[in-house]
Amino acid sequence: MTETVLELSDVHVVHRARSGGLFSRDRVYALTGADLTVAAGETVGVVGESGCGKSTLAKVLVGVQKPTEGTAAFRGRDIWAMKPAERREAIGAGTGMIFQDPSTALNRRLPVHRVLRDPLDVHHRGTVAQRNERVRELMALVGLPRSVADALPGQLSGGQRQRVAIARALALEPSLLVADEPTSALDVSVRAQILNLLLDLKERLGLAMVFVSHDIQTVRRMSDRVVTMYLGRIVEQAPAAGIARQARHPYTRALFSATPGLISPIEPIPLVGPVPSATRPPSGCPFRTRCWKADDDCSGSMPEFEAADPAHLFRCYHPVVAGESTDDLITQALERS
Numbered sequence: 001m002t003e004t005v006l007e008l009s010d011v012h013v014v015h016r017a018r019s020g021g022l023f024s025r026d027r028v029y030a031l032t033g034a035d036l037t038v039a040a041g042e043t044v045g046v047v048g049e050s051g052c053g054k055s056t057l058a059k060v061l062v063g064v065q066k067p068t069e070g071t072a073a074f075r076g077r078d079i080w081a082m083k084p085a086e087r088r089e090a091i092g093a094g095t096g097m098i099f100q101d102p103s104t105a106l107n108r109r110l111p112v113h114r115v116l117r118d119p120l121d122v123h124h125r126g127t128v129a130q131r132n133e134r135v136r137e138l139m140a141l142v143g144l145p146r147s148v149a150d151a152l153p154g155q156l157s158g159g160q161r162q163r164v165a166i167a168r169a170l171a172l173e174p175s176l177l178v179a180d181e182p183t184s185a186l187d188v189s190v191r192a193q194i195l196n197l198l199l200d201l202k203e204r205l206g207l208a209m210v211f212v213s214h215d216i217q218t219v220r221r222m223s224d225r226v227v228t229m230y231l232g233r234i235v236e237q238a239p240a241a242g243i244a245r246q247a248r249h250p251y252t253r254a255l256f257s258a259t260p261g262l263i264s265p266i267e268p269i270p271l272v273g274p275v276p277s278a279t280r281p282p283s284g285c286p287f288r289t290r291c292w293k294a295d296d297d298c299s300g301s302m303p304e305f306e307a308a309d310p311a312h313l314f315r316c317y318h319p320v321v322a323g324e325s326t327d328d329l330i331t332q333a334l335e336r337s
């Protein structure tokens with residue numbers, strides 16, 4: 001059996017609304033009832049429109065965000081039941097995170113070799129000589145020339161900076177790497193190099209990876225399994241290979257239909273209307289206000305997960321039927337709009 005590295009069980013994250021002022025009672029439902037497992041060596045892609053909770057999910061996975069409710073377990077142990085020092089060692093060393101913009105993620109005043117030594121110093125790994133050796137190893141691992149060891153992050157190209165951020169995330173030999181939009185701040189010309197580096201590292205180091213992006217085509221390419229989120233909810237999980245055509249949740253189907261670059265393109269299914277506010281999500285299925293298949297059933301309670309097959313789960317009362325043509329789906333969506 002494949003080992004589970006991380007498991008979220010019924011995780012909720014609720015924030016105080018930023019817009020409402022210090023004493024506001026408004027709450028943002030950033031993550032609602034998320035169940036997710038990440039197995040050793042697999043890459044899970046996370047897709048969904050802006051504000052659907054992708055970054056929140058990523059932060060819960062690396063122990064930066066504490067769930068308001070529910071549990072996040074790393075190698076079977078609830079990370080928020082651990083003592084702080086134990087948590088820092090388990091999850092701080094066991095997971096690594098790469099952010100969208102390496103310019104803000106790296107300390108601008110430290111040269112590259114110090115940026116990379118920092119986690120080794122904080123976690124007291126080996127002697128100074130061993131740490132310096134590990135820094136050299138990390139630079140080679142991510143394809144950084146020795147000549148940049150004394151450079152400040154600001155003196156590097158965007159691609160090199162992201163390589164430094166990746167090397168730092170790998171410094172403590174984590175078993176899970178979480179990448180949140182790792183290429184969206186980079187020039188198009190270097191994006192492919194960084195993605196190829198991540199794929200290569202995943203293979204070489206046997207890493208589990210969670211890859212968050214609004215770029216669906218990239219997520220599909222990088223991932224073994226894709227998770228679709230909508231307004232704080234995970235609504236579908238399926239193998240990446242077939243998800244574009246086999247999606248059962250209408251939202252996933254619409255999202256993938258709008259993706260350019262599929263081998264045989266699918267006609268875009270229109271997504272009608274705006275995403276509702278995460279402060280007042282609709283009752284029942286949150287997608288129902290934009291869903292062309294929605295009826296009264298959908299406003300009651302959130303549907304439970306159903307299995308299209310053991311690897312493919314979705315939550316919908318009126319899923320896309322296997323074999324339902326895109327033309328039919330477009331006609332239904334247009335009739336609704």
Ligand SMILES: Nc1ncnc2c1ncn2[C@@H]1O[C@H](COP(=O)(O)OP(=O)(O)OP(=O)(O)O)[C@@H](O)[C@H]1O
Nearest residue numbers: 015016017018028030050051052053054055056278
């Ligand atoms: N610290 C916070 N305080 C208040 N609201 C927050 C906070 N962090 C996130 N949110 C809100 O929670 C919701 C989910 O945000 P999150 O950043 O996880 O979404 P996302 O899918 O990653 O969005 P994007 O693709 O734009 O980065 C949004 O409505 C966001 O405004």
